[in-house]
Amino acid sequence: MSRNGQSLVPGQPGTSEPTEGSVVFPAAIGDTAMVFGAGVISAGYWFDTHEHPQHQIAWAARGVIAVEIGDGYWVLPPTRALWIPGGTRHRTGTTQGATMRGIFVAPDRCPVSLTAPTMLRVSPLLRELFDHLTGPDTAPTRNPADDNAAARRERAEAVVFDLIEPVDVIPVGARRPVDARAGQVADALTHNPADPRTLDELAADAATSPRTLARLFLAETGISFGQWRTQIRLAASLPLLAEGLPIARIAGRVGYATPSAYVAAFRRAVGVSPGRYFAG
Template sequence: MSPNGQSLVPGQPRLPRRTPGGSLVLPAAIGDTAMVFGAGVVPAGYWFDTHEHPQHQIAWAARGVIAVEIGDGYWVLPPTRALWIPGGTRHRTGTTEGATMRGIFVAPDRCPVSLSAPTMLRVSPLLHELFDYLTQPETAAARRQRAEAVVFDLLEPVDVISIGARRPVDTRAAQIADALTRHPADDRTLGEFANAVATSPRTLARLFVAETGISFGQWRTQIRLAASLPLLAEGLPIARIAGRVGYATPSAYVAAFRRAVGVSPGRYFSR
């Protein structure tokens, strides 16, 4: 259940009955078809509770940008991208600026797609139109079945590496993690952060490695890159993004992004 008592997946997949400041159109019964669609406006800053469901899900927003957290992975999804979430995968979905979200749930026993891990998908203009078409509750079952078959044919994985890092649990490291998540451009050194939480730099460095699996420097890089993704999705210039997430020059940001992800920032969301 969400903080407002909303049922996320009560046996049958669906979006919550309502979200703060937004309204939802609940999916109708679909008979022998493979997918259930829900549509809703999710307000800025809202996140659904971490949850899981037996059905596969395609997380997608028709307008705006949503984000999905799964373990250490973080995916940002403009309308040209969606995320395949296998059934039984714990995840958390939300939006920074607000979005029109589609809840697309797929019955595993009727699904011809075999993606066993979270996978980013390319959303072409045709797939976008089909998602909108299938969201309409009055679409007849036979037409839905034909449209769903085309949807499955159009699901095209995008080969990208997810961005993000596990949050440390120790209160000292967690304070620093929270500060950098709120303000990724904070350029304080490990020693300065250590003084702020009354511990030694060596202890702090050891805590980050033990609790996140990576060094403090690597952790900060992942958080900065994750913070840059919504800005990339909105189409902001690289020069503005670099400064907002803590890089002195655009070239430093591009180099860090390419090392971590394998492609340049400009290609991450390219069609």
């Protein structure tokens, strides 16, 4: 949302003050296939969970944003974006602050057939086109006589669609259990993924048995406690990867004894190595 209360989401008024910037285009205008919202999101801010009828390409021109959709968690530096199909409930935010572009696509004018949230590769050319389409020379116009501006924008939008390239990765993340005992454990491990306590130790601190705690995680998250813990550790590692920290430092910060153990867990869960996840 901007200082004047506009939202990065077309058709949705904001409810608080996340940005120091301004929204460029808050709603679709004329016959354009795309509309751009732009703003500076302050560190630690998350938009409330919402949905919109348009498809969205969530992208940060500077900084790193994250998107949560159900159990999935995507972290997006400027080399990555996320395709969010229309009608998909999601939550977007940032830990360190970011300049975000909300790129909204009219479904009836969209040649892209992605029906599930999909990470996209943002090449240098695609990045330039995103910035170009946010600028005044290609802004949507209410003047039907301005054929030149409309033609420029239509050509640029067509190239954007041609350049959309999915990245074949598996999203990370896991649901938080709702039971108070399991929730206490989940909150502790989310706050500190490197917490070394075993299941037995965590169960004792939550005043329950290891067997009960394991059963609660499986019943309420759909995966075992060990798998849940791995997902939370990998999710915590993504912002560190996006910031370019060395693998050796990341591994220790999220609870792995060695870099090789972290790389192996990442590859098994995500399908690529950590080094390739954000590679250009």
